[in-house]
Amino acid sequence: MKADPTHQRALLEVADLDSRAHQLRHQRSHLPQLAEINALGAERTALTDQVRDARIVVDDLTVEQAKADREVESVRNRRERDRTRMDTGQITNPKDLERMQHELVSLERRITTLEDAELEVMEALEEAQQLLSGLGVRAEDIDARLGELTASRDEKQAEIDASLAELTAGRDPLLEGMPADLLALYERLREQKGVGAALLRDRQCGGCNMTIDPSEISRIRSAPAEEVVRCEECQRILVRTDDSGL
Numbered sequence: 001m002k003a004d005p006t007h008q009r010a011l012l013e014v015a016d017l018d019s020r021a022h023q024l025r026h027q028r029s030h031l032p033q034l035a036e037i038n039a040l041g042a043e044r045t046a047l048t049d050q051v052r053d054a055r056i057v058v059d060d061l062t063v064e065q066a067k068a069d070r071e072v073e074s075v076r077n078r079r080e081r082d083r084t085r086m087d088t089g090q091i092t093n094p095k096d097l098e099r100m101q102h103e104l105v106s107l108e109r110r111i112t113t114l115e116d117a118e119l120e121v122m123e124a125l126e127e128a129q130q131l132l133s134g135l136g137v138r139a140e141d142i143d144a145r146l147g148e149l150t151a152s153r154d155e156k157q158a159e160i161d162a163s164l165a166e167l168t169a170g171r172d173p174l175l176e177g178m179p180a181d182l183l184a185l186y187e188r189l190r191e192q193k194g195v196g197a198a199l200l201r202d203r204q205c206g207g208c209n210m211t212i213d214p215s216e217i218s219r220i221r222s223a224p225a226e227e228v229v230r231c232e233e234c235q236r237i238l239v240r241t242d243d244s245g246l
Contacts, residue, residue: 001181001182001185001227001228002227002228003179003181003182003226003228004179004226005226005240007177007179008182008197008228008239010174010175011182011186011196011197011237012198012199012239013174014171014174014175014186015186015190015196017167017171018171018190018195018196019195020167021164021167022194024160024163024167025160025164027160028157028161031156031157033149033150033152033153033156034153036145037146037149037150040142040145041146044143047135047142048139050135051132051135051136051139054128054131055132057128057131057132058125058128061121061124061128062125064121065118065121065122065125068114068117069118071114071118072111072115072118075107075110075111075114078107079107079108082100082103082104082107085100086100086104182228189235189237193207193235193236195207195236197236197238198231198234198238198239199238199241199243200212200220200229200238200239200240200241200244200246201241201244201245202245203217203244203246205234205238207231207236208231208233208234208236210231210233210234212232216232217246220246221246
């Protein structure tokens with residue numbers, strides 16, 4: 001392949017811009033904010049499930065407490081009715097009075113049992129509400145932090161995108177008039193190796209940093225300036241300049 005030496009040297013500038021662009025893209029995809037956003041996002045997703053489950057527990061215990069309250073209130077009311085009947089003399093038959101007294105004792109035991117159960121439900125509900133409240137606070141903290149990180153990420157990515165746009169704007173003029181076959185070779189090598197063209201400096205390839213053996217240097221020295229030479233080790237395009245040591 002042959003190409004004007006000017007175009008070959010232009011490849012070095014293109015390669016430099018592409019290398020800087022590659023570094024910027026790598027930086028963009030590895031911003032420190034991204035790792036924390038991903039970690040917090042995963043925690044927030046798990047937290048959403050926890051909040052849902054905790055709310056179900058609170059709702060169930062709220063229903064259970066309301067039921068316990070009604071049961072206690074019902075038995076208390078029955079006890080008060082029986083006491084009133086006894087205290088007002090509505091029951092005069094001795095057997096009925098004895099039966100009523102036994103029933104009151106039974107009701108007192110029933111109330112004690114129901115109140116104990118009611119207290120357990122109340123304590124469980126209070127714990128569940130505290131857990132739900134704590135999860136809510138954590139969710140708010142995560143949302144606030146995610147907002148900060150997202151804003152910071154967007155700002156940094158916008159800066160990098162602006163720099164990439166500048167590099168692209170500087171790259172396009174260098175490609176004007178570039179032979180299609182030379183450019184195609186460069187692009188193929190760039191995709192494969194990250195850098196498609198390298199400077200031959202002091203008999204060393206600037207791409208793989210390998211020193212070129214004397215026989216190959218002799219061949220490159222005798223090659224016409226228009227000939228596109230490549231590194232035997234990495235196959236990148238070797239661009240010759242006055243610094244090549246030929």
